[in-house]
Amino acid sequence: MDPAGCLGIRPALFPGVPMLELLSFGPNGWGGQLLLGTAMTVAVAVSAFAFGIVVGSLGASAKLSHSLVLNTIADVYTTVVRGVPELLVIYLLFFGGSGVATAIARAFGYDGRVDLDAFTIGVLAVGLISGAYSTEVIRGAVQSVPFGQIEAAKACGMSRWLILRRVLVPQTMRFALPGLGNVWQLTLKDTALVSVTALAELMRVTHLAAGATREPFLFYSAAAALYLLLTTISTALFNRAELSANRGVRRA
């Protein structure tokens, strides 16, 4: 669970197996494991990002509402989560998540103990962090939709729901895309911290491989390369998404 301490002694170079074979997919290689870990990292990141957007939309509507209570709750949430280290938030859910889940289940009349698995804890923790940043991005995007357009839609006789669906949300999505791209990069990198809960994502697998083979430099470099690959691919994807979202907009 604790990544520190497993490698107290400085290892000598691992004899026998040639270096690059360690990264291969064969019986001596960790390639398959690393690939599975990468898939797990992507799964955690995508789920957490999606959860974060849901939380962010709720947070943004709370911040933009006229209720003082909702405003305060949303402000406290974003201030605390953005001001406290991500690792602490992960420890909070890792050690406290199951207790809260059990309490919630009890409130609904279920008497047993609810244990959250490492994946759920990781998604919840990283999602709550991601949600705090998404809240600010989405709030800014909603506010940058010109108010005249809402007025015009009202003047056309659209209902509040129709305005939301046809005017506000499509434009908010376009304005929010660059900011959400940044949040995605943060989320992807934050998933590495989930390795402290022993979830077998890329960082955890790398740590195990580095310990077993005594080739930490090789494996952490491989992990760095895989993370770079993920961030590069997602930058390209977000650029394309921005192009397609802006296809109806004339460039000045």
Add this chain to the structure above:
Amino acid sequence: MNWQLMWDSLPRMLGGLSLTLQLIVGSLALGAVVAFAVALLRLSGNRVAEWLSAAYVFVFRGTPLLVQIFLIYYGLGQFTLIRDSFLWPFLREPYWCAILALTLNTGAYTSEVLRGAILSVPLGQVEAARACGMSRPLAFRRIVLPVAIRQMLPAYGNEVILMVKATSLASTITLMEVTGIARRMIAQTFAVFELFIVAGAIYLVLNFIASRLIKFAEWRLTPYLRARA
């Protein structure tokens, strides 16, 4: 809610504050030097220097800080060359490994902030300085840099807050700073929420002070924006 436990845990957690502060101040100071050098290389006009600094920024911004910390702490000791060098007394200590990783990480982000700020200085001001007879280094020192530093402060403030939070990762390589102590106490007492609140409050106060300091620096550097008394 166990208030007594929260109150009792405070002195122990504050015991880690000194280490947290050392990591913040040390890595930000060294990171500023790295950022300055890298930003200059990036704008130097030399193809090789530009490519190297761009690659450095790309790698350190594209990978998680945890990978960088582990690569330095666990990875470097693997090489006999490093173990025999004069650097080994430093690189063997988790403390210096954490400082090095944090420095390189913040150096990459800050160099981009600084580069953007330097590029945003209006060309007319540089031309005016040159027309007054200033040499290029003098114009850079007296005109470009002061304007750029003022320009970069808001973005740099965000980076400072990220660094305050990033020091918590030093706990993964055995350093007992605030997060490390909080983690150990949570594992001992299982008073998760109480200890989270105490540790979180320490970081919130640190971040509040950091953002105030940046605001103050901004205020000092923009006398022309203040209402005349």
